Amino acid sequence: MIKLLSHLAHLEIHATDLDASVRFYEQAMGMREVRRDGDSVFLRCWGDYYTYSLVVTKAGQSGMGHMAWRTTSPEALDEAARRIEAAGIQGEWRGAQHDHGRAYRFTGPYGHVMELFWDVTKHKGEGQHASVYPDRPARRTNHGVAPRFLDHVTVAASDVRGFAKWYSETLGFRIMAYTSLDEAPVTVFGVLTTNEKSHDLGVVMDGSPIPGRVNHIAFWVDTREEHLVAADVLMEGGTPIEYGPSIHGIGEQTYLYFRDPSGLRVELNTGGYRNYVPDWEAYDWKPSQGSASLYRNAAMPHSMTESFPPAAAPSATEEGALPGTEDNLLAAAYGSHGRG
Numbered sequence: 001m002i003k004l005l006s007h008l009a010h011l012e013i014h015a016t017d018l019d020a021s022v023r024f025y026e027q028a029m030g031m032r033e034v035r036r037d038g039d040s041v042f043l044r045c046w047g048d049y050y051t052y053s054l055v056v057t058k059a060g061q062s063g064m065g066h067m068a069w070r071t072t073s074p075e076a077l078d079e080a081a082r083r084i085e086a087a088g089i090q091g092e093w094r095g096a097q098h099d100h101g102r103a104y105r106f107t108g109p110y111g112h113v114m115e116l117f118w119d120v121t122k123h124k125g126e127g128q129h130a131s132v133y134p135d136r137p138a139r140r141t142n143h144g145v146a147p148r149f150l151d152h153v154t155v156a157a158s159d160v161r162g163f164a165k166w167y168s169e170t171l172g173f174r175i176m177a178y179t180s181l182d183e184a185p186v187t188v189f190g191v192l193t194t195n196e197k198s199h200d201l202g203v204v205m206d207g208s209p210i211p212g213r214v215n216h217i218a219f220w221v222d223t224r225e226e227h228l229v230a231a232d233v234l235m236e237g238g239t240p241i242e243y244g245p246s247i248h249g250i251g252e253q254t255y256l257y258f259r260d261p262s263g264l265r266v267e268l269n270t271g272g273y274r275n276y277v278p279d280w281e282a283y284d285w286k287p288s289q290g291s292a293s294l295y296r297n298a299a300m301p302h303s304m305t306e307s308f309p310p311a312a313a314p315s316a317t318e319e320g321a322l323p324g325t326e327d328n329l330l331a332a333a334y335g336s337h338g339r340g
């Protein structure tokens with residue numbers, strides 16, 4: 001198969017409180033609003049190569065509107081659409097809009113809306129946003145978390161291996177790693193990539209009947225120091241950190257997780273390996289090996305199992321716990337050795 005996709009270009013998320021969410025992405029994250037269209041606000045990180053990487057749209061529940069990938073060429077865009085339709089899924093061609101060219105939009109087998117395009121406007125900051133360096137799309141900022149660019153998205157699907165297989169066979173994603181439980185042969189997590197990063201698409205097991213859910217969206221900073229300062233800035237600004245900072249065994253990325261004002265989970269990453277091996281074989285990690293926490297000493301909080309839109313509010317059986325098979329399996333997956 002020719003290489004079809006090059007990288008994740010932007011994400012559309014749903015916000016129950018549009019104003020509060022936009023204020024958060026601008027003030028706490030340090031992103032910049034570049035456009036509004038109806039109930040959607042378009043934002044960029046200083047280092048995003050295209051006009052924007054995040055679209056925040058007002059909705060009744062938090063969640064993901066769509067995820068957009070850039071193809072490797074115009075021919076790859078046509079080939080990707082052909083392959084999706086050959087796999088039995090009918091998408092639609094949409095005309096150029098919002099600083100990218102014609103796009104093929106479809107709903108994947110687990111309910112996630114994906115958009116593919118080739119033509120796109122490359123960003124060049126002007127005036128106070130212009131960088132002194134020719135390769136930089138805009139001047140560096142140190143405002144708030146100040147991510148350089150969008151990093152990845154992790155969705156939720158009822159069958160992790162089925163999800164990975166479809167996106168790998170249809171669109172050429174490399175499957176980089178899985179996590180299966182220590183106690184039972186149940187795969188609860190997987191990571192896929194279009195490039196040298198450990199993942200730009202993650203998938204967690206979803207026991208809910210809701211299709212197309214998202215677990216988190218993730219942004220990138222260049223260094224471990226910036227990551228720790230960001231954690232400090234979030235805490236000082238009144239944003240609790242849900243999990244981290246620490247390092248994942250899978251991908252070896254430094255992570256921390258927090259929530260936006262509409263409840264959606266956001267991750268901040270740095271570090272991690274680069275991997276160019278074309279026939280990489282995905283290892284099936286066990287949580288006890290440190291898949292989620294390299295140091296094997298910190299279990300994931302139960303709240304991390306929540307995906308979006310939220311499932312019907314469970315009747316909590318213990319403080320802070322989300323009961324149910326899905327949550328318990330996931331908690332076991334993220335946890336180190338046992339439950340903390």
Ligand SMILES: [Fe+2]
Pocket residue numbers: 152154202216218267
């Ligand atoms: Fe992640």
